[in-house]
Amino acid sequence: xxxxxxxxxxxxxxxxxxxxxxxxxxxxxxxxxxxxxxxxxxxxxxxxxxxxxxxxxxxxxxxxxxxxxxxxxxxxx
Numbered sequence: 001x002x003x004x005x006x007x008x009x010x011x012x013x014x015x016x017x018x019x020x021x022x023x024x025x026x027x028x029x030x031x032x033x034x035x036x037x038x039x040x041x042x043x044x045x046x047x048x049x050x051x052x053x054x055x056x057x058x059x060x061x062x063x064x065x066x067x068x069x070x071x072x073x074x075x076x077x
Contacts (some may be wrong), residue, residue, distance in 0.1 A: 002028075026056045034063035037070060046070075 007013040010028060010040050033041075035053070040046050050070070058069040 026058070029058065030055055032061055033059065034066050037063075037066060 001007050001012055001017075002010070008018060014024050017024075025058075028047065030052075037046075039053060060069060
């Protein structure tokens with residue numbers, strides 16, 4: 001809905017769709033994951049303990065830092 005231009009901001013989206021804004025912000029951070037990390041998750045190569053609950057806690061914005069942080073987990077890029 002943000003990509004389609006239906007809403008101009010996370011605040012507008014949250015007001016219209018009624019999710020908790022903090023939750024919505026944490027979920028939207030997942031869109032900043034490095035493509036190879038997304039691919040690993042989609043292909044089931046991520047560790048079992050690396051679920052949305054872990055990713056929602058936050059990961060670095062910079063892709064290289066994401067890889068370093070997640071490399072400590074087995075089977076991640």
